[in-house]
Amino acid sequence: MQDFPEMQNNLLLKALRGESVDRPPVWMMRQAGRYLPEYMELRRKYSFFERVETPELAAEITMQPIERFGPDAAIIFSDILVIPQALGLEVTLNEGEGPRLPNPIRTAQDALAIRVPDVADRLHYVMEALTITRKRLDGRAALIGFAGAPWTILCYMIEGRGSKDFARVKQFCYTQPEAASHLLEVITQTTIAYLKAQINAGAQAVQVFDSWAGLLGPEDFSEWAFPYLNTISQAITEVPVILYPKGSWYALERLSFKTNAAAIGVDWTVTPEYARSATRNEITLQGNFDPSKLMLPPDQIKAGVTRMIKRFGVQRYIVNLGHGILPNIPVHHAGAFIDAVKEYRA
């Protein structure tokens, strides 16, 4: 562990530890992204992989929303598909189209051949970016590392891309359960090593994105998503873990009580009251502003944020969107979102 600047802003870590705060911390999923003109400038100059794999660039991009808005957390600029890459799968990207895996896994044989790699070596650039960023943050905001959840990574590794129904990955799980479990286990162990390396490099909390969890019914979630999320949460004892199972409203209770998570991220289809009641008001919650609502006029954004804080409560709460910020949001609308939290008075 390196010697990092002293924290001046502990809001996020306090909320994650359940300590009392005067106002909730705030950050935005995908806050370093296409809605920012300064990001678009770098995007014109450097390819996606150059941006992700050049530590200086990734750190600069991570810092952009910090310098502009001053949120309470920075999330390292990277992509969940670095894990399939580390596992030996090719990932391509046409800007604006989303990433693709041109040679996804299609057979049990392919799946069973996948082994846990030396992820800290393969993805050293992420760790370097974290260290640079942590220093550059100078304690102004907490630094969050992240990874995709095993189920979501499996979806990409088998579908090759996003899908409407994820029929292929489900078919794989139903008809080749041993190969699917092997892959999920390998992804899980790789992810644990990856998150530990991120923590060692400076990440002060980690978030696990289960973006496609909501495609699973409650029982499939128990079989194909929950055990791996749980293993990760139990293995990461160094820093708080945030689990974000998009769409899995039905899993809030077991994620909060049966894992080692410090916080659960919720999307906007869940009311604050439901989320608090499902988790018996005993865990930190993060979310859940509908990203589309950042298209409302700034005064309505601010009113919406204030109302959301009142409903979740100030304690054990991290203000965030319910999913990543959309590319077409006016910058000052994102600013209004952050400002509303900083101006909040109970």
Next chain:
Amino acid sequence: MQDFPEMQNNLLLKALRGESVDRPPVWMMRQAGRYLPEYMELRRKYSFFERVETPELAAEITMQPIERFGPDAAIIFSDILVIPQALGLEVTLNEGEGPRLPNPIRTAQDALAIRVPDVADRLHYVMEALTITRKRLDGRAALIGFAGAPWTILCYMIEGRGSKDFARVKQFCYTQPEAASHLLEVITQTTIAYLKAQINAGAQAVQVFDSWAGLLGPEDFSEWAFPYLNTISQAITEVPVILYPKGSWYALERLSFKTNAAAIGVDWTVTPEYARSATRNEITLQGNFDPSKLMLPPDQIKAGVTRMIKRFGVQRYIVNLGHGILPNIPVHHAGAFIDAVKEYRA
């Protein structure tokens, strides 16, 4: 109202009326579709619009799963986008890609210019197909008519196609609420007239598909989806109405108690126990087998169906998938699904 053959199979209508049955009725959403070789044969000969707009062809396609599997209901072969067509919007289709509206609504002015058409005249071919089908069914199965829900139709009319986040239609609603409400009102009135014409032509129940309801948070659902679903359900007094709000688990209670619906369709992210408890066991429920699970071996499909019936209960229940059947399902797997219900003994 015409003189139709006497019903020999009243299972669906009994379940919809809450009358006692020996086993639940069964049908499958999109049961006339691409997984059927006899459908693929017609698909090779006739374009999508020929299939939808030629009453004899639409009737023949509707009958295909009836002749093969003998489910308890036939749903007329058509498409929810006939309503945007009737409202004057162009709809195109490249086979395998899903439909597109190449000139979607983009301004308040465009929206406010849309008026309720003479839908029975514009869509006369659907009514003709219903009448032919009803006669051809000869009472062996109930005939279901359908339409898209106003919110889902609005999504297509503004996005022009399916979308990952439906940011454009939400932006339209948030920034042009009067134009959005006008459109939703016009779609609602058109849909009511359309469903009444379908009933007059032979439909014995109607289903309203809110395929994109789950993209809305609970409060947006209250504003942009619920009132229009409710208006439709109250206006259709002639036959039972099934509301299918995909993804809107949080709305089950109000849909069952505050509308005039006879049944609510549920997707597979909802457990039978949750659905029964949210609707206080007072309404007929329909669903909710994960369509991907039809890729399991037939004996596992049958075990899953039996278990599902036990959990929902035999009364006030219609066995169905949680969404449309997928194109790559082996035909005999679909048969196993239907057979499992027919073989069910309490």
